[in-house]
């Protein structure tokens with residue numbers, strides 16, 4: 001039964017540094033009615049991602065900021081509960097960017113139908129969604145790994161990082177992760193099968209730790225964090241190394257990123273390339289099919305970190321920027337029809 005009202009989370013104000021729960025507001029509003037060729041979707045899983053910190057800032061970026069009082073932006077997996085579009089019926093599972101809310105009206109053609117027989121439907125927000133595609137294209141198209149090379153990835157236990165290292169192994173490379181804490185490192189090494197994982201919170205000399213874990217130097221660096229972790233990797237780059245500049249989460253709450261070691265790239269002829277996952281939109285189809293096969297065959301593993309209830313979203317998002325999540329962070333807003 002469709003309720004009369006539902007909850008949503010809006011941006012209440014722009015945080016100058018680390019966000020607080022009071023920067024968000026939970027509102028109860030009427031459930032909207034879909035118009036012609038539109039659908040009403042009940043959101044089951046809301047994806048929480050680091051890029052959302054950028055949307056809270058009123059600054060020029062590759063995407064527009066969320067306005068004050070507007071629903072926070074976010075990827076979603078949901079169930080169609082009412083359809084006025086011939087291509088969709090009630091019960092279909094769909095992936096879209098419907099934001100931090102329990103119900104939303106969506107225009108039919110923008111939605112991707114999710115095949116619940118491949119993997120749990122939450123993976124459409126994770127390994128078989130935006131973060132998985134980020135890993136796939138960032139590594140293969142930007143990093144250009146060759147068998148026998150060494151690939152280092154930071155935030156290695158996270159949504160993107162956990163996939164990058166496993167794909168590097170599939171490509172025949174040595175995969176070295178960097179993550180915060182012994183538990184995350186044990187998961188990266190023992191469960192995901194990386195060759196090594198460095199706990200950046202425990203190491204006194206991170207540059208030496210990277211050198212020890214990468215005896216032949218670093219050929220590809222998949223950079224998720226920036227800051228001092230990346231400096232330690234940059235100091236160990238080989239000639240003609242490639243850097244996939246994916247994100248710099250260590251800097252998202254600060255205004256001053258400080259000096260970096262990019263000057264050393266010159267002598268070593270390093271290629272560094274920034275990318276946004278949607279640069280590769282046109283190639284998603286084959287990539288998703290390939291990743292789905294690797295999941296079905298057990299070659300690609302994934303870990304999700306799921307909290308329950310839309311009111312928990314602000315706190316969980318703040319934790320993501322502190323490294324408190326362990327795997328792809330999502331919020332479960334209601335019953336999962338794929339798990340029935």
Ligand SMILES: NC(=O)c1ccc[n+]([C@@H]2O[C@H](COP(=O)([O-])OP(=O)(O)OC[C@H]3O[C@@H](n4cnc5c(N)ncnc54)[C@H](OP(=O)(O)O)[C@@H]3O)[C@@H](O)[C@H]2O)c1
Nearest residue numbers: 050155158159160179180224225247248249250276277323
């Ligand atoms: N370019 C693109 O199109 C694209 C697309 C998706 C994601 N990204 C970027 O990819 C990166 C990873 O995103 P994700 O979704 O996979 O998130 P995630 O890794 O699941 O979660 C974020 C992780 O970052 C680490 N972290 C947080 N603060 C840190 C700090 N100060 N220093 C070092 N590490 C820190 C934490 O892990 P530890 O406990 O291990 O520190 C935390 O768990 C982010 O920078 C994100 O912006 C880019």
